[in-house]
Amino acid sequence: MGILTVTGPDDVPQTTVRRLSIYLRTLGMEAASGTQSISSARLSALTGFTAAQVRRDLAYFGHFGRRGVGYAVEGLQAKIRTILGIDAEWALALVGVGNLGRALLAYRGFDQQGFKIIAAFDNDQRKVGAMVSGVRVDPVDNLACVIRDRDIQLAILATPADAAQEILDELVAAGIRAVLNFAPGRLHAPEDVKISHVDLSIEVEYLSYSLTQRIVP
Amino acid sequence: MGILTVTGPDDVPQTTVRRLSIYLRTLGMEAASGTQSISSARLSALTGFTAAQVRRDLAYFGHFGRRGVGYAVEGLQAKIRTILGIDAEWALALVGVGNLGRALLAYRGFDQQGFKIIAAFDNDQRKVGAMVSGVRVDPVDNLACVIRDRDIQLAILATPADAAQEILDELVAAGIRAVLNFAPGRLHAPEDVKISHVDLSIEVEYLSYSLTQRIVP
DNA sequence: GAGCCTATGTGATATTTTTCACACACTCAA
């Protein structure tokens, strides 16, 4: 297995990739309690996905299990990390040090998975220069310079909606290749720049819908 | 069209419901710029979904458009609000007033869509009693009491992972019917309690995957 | 009101994703 086995098939469902993250988290808990080997049935019980789903998801990327035995917990963890590209650390830039930005800077989950926010930007003069969770807040004017200089490829966009597109353009121009966006509304970027949206209103509205639909005439 | 038209068919794709939220946001922007009528083609251009998808999504719930014309912007907004159950306000409870909890309390997006956080809980004595974004922080011990008293049905769970299940059990016991959960890990709840998960690590890991897969041997 | 244009609503079809079900590989015990 050389380094090139990293590249999986190109017909992997998006949902599969998201489930890999969950398997990884679950494996972490199992490893902590000393488990050496785990079956798809047990992963199923722990995650709520079907055992067939678990096996299919993993089989997209290789033969990680042993028939009659299961998956080696540590080995599988390492494999999934490699697949997800988190076997090495990622440097992140954060734009927008408002309430959400501050929460993200303080959020432990990123560090645990190897994502380090090493630069933060805001255009509020009162915030610039401050240290927030160990990161210095730089003016947005320095964005391109710092991102290029520190070779950052991943950014978190936590600005108000009306500034998002403009900042995104600057990020893209500075060489950012993927963005986690918290601003509502559609953003336009070149094909090869990956954007993930987190829209809290959509999530709550979905819950509201679920509750509302229980109304039976 | 009576009030009972609220209940849609039960075979609506989950993804459709999420897209409705996006249409609603888009319609809001169009309404703000004075547009009276909008076609599926324009909604397609604005949202990035195909025109056929837009029409299909809306057609699940009724005949909202006029052939040869399009959809009345305001009328469609009202319809979608009704479908999503956000034509009236929802009261929300927030548990966990850490960095994330504070960010959520300050988040404007909820209020804009009619979600009001009217109660907040934390078990840190230093936080209890404080006002955060206009909401008083109550001790977790009062959770059941306050939720029942104020008839709250929707809760946001923003506690550390290790407390999440315990708090969830209390929320369910107190009558909560839907939960927006930010704690990582699987949660167990009765069938009729709806849970939406927001896991930021999953989102970033998906981006990492997207970037990693570009490596071509 | 006839003809033309536009854009919805929806059967039919295609694609994507999940589930089923079982052959096969591996372990263990005797």
Place this chain on the structure above:
DNA sequence: TTGAGTGTGTGAAAAATATCACATAGGCTC
């Protein structure tokens, strides 16, 4: 070494979702 038990990997089937393509209805002009 053989046989029983276990659990993966995967073709095939099913279910869910998205797209196509067009009949149909409404509006506009002359």
